[in-house]
Amino acid sequence: MLASARSALARAAASAARLWRRSLQARVVLSTVALTALVVALLGVALLRQISDGLVGERVEVALAEAGQSSAEVQKSLSAASTDFDVEAQLSDLAARVVERGRSQGYDVVLIGPLATSPGSTGDGTGPTGGGQRFSPGLDPTSVPPALRRKVESPTGGGDGWTYTELRSGGGATGSDEPTRVPAVVVGSRLVLPADGGTYALYHLFPMGQEEQTLALVRRALLTSGLLLMLLVAGVAFLVARQVVTPVRLARRVAERIASGRLEERMQVRGEDDIARLAGSFNQMAASLQKQIRALEDMSAGQRRFVSDVSHELRTPLTTVRMAADVLHDGRHRFDPVTARSAELLHTELDRFENLLTGLLEISRFDAGAATMHLDRVDLVDVARRVVGSMSLLAEDAGVRLVLLPPDLPCVVEADALRVERVVRNLVGNAIDYARPAIVPDIEVRVAGNDTACALTVRDHGVGLAPGDETRVFNRFWRADPARARTTGGTGLGLAIAREDARLHGGWLEAWGRPGEGAQFRLTLPRRAGEDPVSSPLPLQPEPAPSRAVTR
CATH class of the missing domain: 1.10.287.130 (Signal transduction histidine kinase, dimerisation/phosphotransfer (DHp) domain)
Known part of the structure; x- marks a missing residue:
């Protein structure tokens, strides 16, 4: 299953890569959509950040103002408290009023105190507090961050402060019975009860659920509008690219027809x-x-x-x-x-x-x-033997010897025997003309075959061919050594005729050579007339040290 998925993924990737390479229209559309997506993403992030900062900043300002007013009223109430009455009862009544006001105004309250100030106290707002905690129903008091409590409740913490937190509650200002977690702003203030000199910490927790919903709505709107914009841009890019690419494609088709010979297109x-x-x-x-x-x-x-x-x-x-x-x-x-x-x-x-x-x-x-051709079953080995045998005396006069390297099995092809023999004679005669017997006196003729083709190579160790001469050597009246006089050698048409004979049979005639290292010519013919040979049985570039056979 995993292998099938990988194979399908590889095929899809290959198809996409082929489409990217071959289709100008696809490249234009995809590039435009990608750039549009990048611009929309950057603009969306910047816009969302500005909206978020504006909503949060405004909520913080409102929270600080509301908390300041509430803390001032609570401090006023504490200052007016009388020592003739029960302090605990007064605090309970005051906390109830503050909680009720927070419920009506949409925030929660936590009142802690009186704070312990004895030497045995931790003094960090996390130790014993004497009077305990009073908070809005359903609120989790741990919603107040410990860092803010240390700042507000510690004698050396600095007093008032605010921060962001997560409001954890099962009701409270939200009016819900299920546990909730919403972002919030908590503002802490330190209060003093003159009647007994006690110190209290009052925390106002303002939920930002509406702001969170507003940001979620803005994110959805930005995402939806961005997707619609990219679809619109993709459609526009497709239409524009089509208007440009269509004439180019028509020009390509017309050019292909002209190249095929239909010059009137x-x-x-x-x-x-x-x-x-x-x-x-x-x-x-x-x-x-x-x-x-x-x-x-x-x-x-x-x-x-x-x-x-x-x-x-x-x-x-x-x-x-x-x-x-x-x-x-x-x-x-x-x-x-x-x-x-x-x-x-x-x-x-x-x-x-x-x-x-x-x-x-x-x-x-x-x-x-x-x-025209007169097709017959021709054995390349027999053709090579006849040519080597008839041209041995000519090779001896030139100081070289012909070496035939026949295969183990016959190499039979459907061909014109006279034309094939003429090709082989041209190749061997050309090798004799350009051989250098003082260096390597042998000219190797090799024959081999496979399922679809048979091949014959003629290897000499003469003057060789310069780079680029591998194709020019088949031109009419062209010679590898311009210094050679026209009174020696052939007419300059032998290799040109040999190549045409090879093409007439549906085969190849190729050349390899290096200056000073000689040359090798390879004739490849299909076994059956009219078929294209898949590959040649013999390499075009000769081996460094070819084996030797019997001299014919």
Whole structure:
């Protein structure tokens, strides 16, 4: 049960956090309500304190005036008392009159005395008092605080005084039969009976129940009005935020549609306020972007057509020149050394030119969306073996050796065998071109698979890639080493074509590299055509010390 409650609380907190992050309107409303609650709380506390101080201060003033008048009358009555009569009877009669007056005026009375003044007395108002206590019916005499009694009843206490207390009674001035506890003001006075020289303490206890009820009513009113004010502010903030956020949301939807290719989408312009001007500016920007994108698309289409047309048109004269070059190359042994070398260079450059034209034609097919595949069940291990076996002599000429690290099980995918083999040849050839045999002579080719994908990596220890070159390496005609001459290496289209082949299969072709530490390229293909691989079976960043296998 506790775990379910915690889980529900965690989900609610996550939902609230997601709403706070994603909704501008929610942030505006909640922030406004929070600030309003803080201001209302501060104002309410200040107002309640002022009202409380005013009510209590006024009650204290009334209590002091009433107690002073009552004490003066009692002192006058004591001064007029005669020694010919019973003092106790006179005190009882006087106390009864004071209590009755307090009942009519709404306060309670406690009369203590005569106070003991002998050396054996405590003199603190808590010891023997001789005459005892007389108080209003139903009143608890302990309602008089001991500190005030010490002040009033002690010979050295200073006499009169007042303080706040809690009135505990079961009737008295309140007229109730049930025990009550209400705040009160108690005023104490010291009186003297001239007839016998006795000293008495008279306490007037003024309840503040009405003031407490008034403060409770004010607190309820402030709380209710504060809640209503926050609801009103929340509603106003919601409406205001909605007026601002709604156009922003519409602009976001229009921007998403434009980003998806629907360049004709526009915002509706209503009115002449800032939002309307923003919508107009947004539409102008969208129109300008549409115009520029159309121009770029037309330019790109024209460039693609030009490249495709030129490539096709060059095929015919290239075939003728190839035939003449082959004749010259075959008969070069009959030429002088300079002419023979020229025939060899012509044959080599014609090979490069033909490869360049082939690459351009393939790129133009990808750009035009005309590339097709012939799917079949292809084992990446067999493809890797064929490539490693056919390019071993080329690797030996470059001073490096190819190392194949096959998996324990076949890695079969649905793919175009020719395109996959072309990708692997491009990766291995690129590794041979940029290898540094004097440092690490091995180029490792690794194959692995999982439930959804198969992967092949080619690791070299050549010049490596600088930060940021991991994506630029797949650009057309881009090279990691600008100092390398165009007369060496490939055409600069191999990796670009390889990436397009990987995308055509629904896979990835990625690169990792560090300057001086070499590079690693990873090809990831889905096992079944049309599916997206969840993850790659091989890491993109190579291990520090890869294992070795048999050289092919």
